[in-house]
Amino acid sequence: MSEKNGLPTWDSLLPLVLKYLSNKDGVSIRKIDFDVAESLNLPDDLRYKTSSKYSDVLIENRVGWAISDLYLSGALERPSRGIYKITNLGKELSKLDDSELTEDKLHSQPAYIAHQKELSERNKQINDDDEYDVVDDISHRTLRYNNEIASKLLKIIQEAKPTFFERLVVDLLSKMGYKGENGSAEVTPPTNDGGIDGIINQDPLGTNTVYIQAKRYKSDNIVQRPAIEGFYGALSSKHADRGVFITTSKFSNGAKSTAKNFSIVLIDGIQLTNLMLQYHVGVQVKKHLDLFEIDEDFFED
Known part of the structure; x- marks a missing residue:
């Protein structure tokens, strides 16, 4: 199992998530995050290690990323809000050796390719700029992030009643x-x-x-x-x-x-x-940033 900062990487957790869900009808994402993290039997300093910026538990976050990519690839489905279960594709992938169930394998699935194509269409509005500008960079990164959220949102809606x-x-x-x-x-x-x-x-x-x-x-x-x-x-x-x-x-x-x-x-x-x-329907603001510039008028005599 590959590691980063002493913890398993998110992609190395893919087989564990599929194995955990293989005989379950539907489990909340919070329980999956916790149970899979617990199954690793990490020492407390790693099990409860948090991000330097946020209070989130790193290993549980990485389980969450594995769930997200499995879902986008069609290996998991979401029968209701916050609940995940394994699909037939997921059961087939779970039969692979752990070394075969990689990020590349997951991202080669038709559902993930379709997701990336749609995301690419959303990002066409972003033009590369040869001259670096911190405000433009933050704006572009924010747009890309929000487009990713929007793509996930659409997939959730398409699978809702x-x-x-x-x-x-x-x-x-x-x-x-x-x-x-x-x-x-x-x-x-x-x-x-x-x-x-x-x-x-x-x-x-x-x-x-x-x-x-x-x-x-x-x-x-x-x-x-x-x-x-x-x-x-x-x-x-x-x-x-x-x-x-x-x-x-x-x-x-x-x-x-x-x-x-x-x-x-x-x-x-x-x-x-x-x-x-x-209009903040079905989403909430994750973080608010303030960018400042000099008020030239304030310094005028």
């Missing part, structure tokens, strides 16, 4: 101000919803209403034009002139063109998670 996704999008649009000061927001019943998943009344009387359709799809399940036409039909039955169609995947060009003609707002998976970060 459809009813959870419907509540999520209604909460998000409310947080964005669509509900107004005295308006209301509701998720429609799962049966006989008439193609409408959520309704937001922007005022107490409901004179301005926004109708929502939410489709929780995998990234490769592209929303096509018929889905937009169907939503328009549902809007017409309500005599509505405004609607928002939200998906965890993407829209085809035909779907985009049709939505534009029908005045339907489209939000795809990347826009969705960016908005969730912007």
Whole structure:
């Protein structure tokens, strides 16, 4: 088992996490972190060694990183919030010798490759700058980090229940101000919803209403034009002139063109998670930084 600072590296913990979950139905991430760390039988000075910057226990953090990469690679699934269980792929990987279950092996899995491709698309907006600037560097690093969080967020949403996704999008649009000061927001019943998943009344009387359709799809399940036409039909039955169609995947060009003609707002998976970060839905601020510059006016006579 490879080590760093006297502790096992995160990738060397991959076989232990899979072995631990091999005969369990679903375990919380906190329990996995603790139990796998305990199984190493480390001396107390290493078992409870913390980061120089934070109070987090290093070895438990490394178990957490192993869980994260196993999840992104499809070896683990998340049946509910904070709960992980092994998948069929994970069971196959667990049969490998420990020396074969490496970071490279994990990162060669199709699910991880797809995740990296999506992350790369998010990072296209970052341009390399030959001239180093500390503010730009921090901004770029922050953007990359947040893009990673957004990609993980999207994967979690795609594996959640459809009813959870419907509540999520209604909460998000409310947080964005669509509900107004005295308006209301509701998720429609799962049966006989008439193609409408959520309704937001922007005022107490409901004179301005926004109708929502939410489709929780995998990234490769592209929303096509018929889905937009169907939503328009549902809007017409309500005599509505405004609607928002939200998906965890993407829209085809035909779907985009049709939505534009029908005045339907489209939000795809990347826009969705960016908005969730912007309006702090499903996430919380991890750290706040203050960057200072000289106030030249203060020193003027």
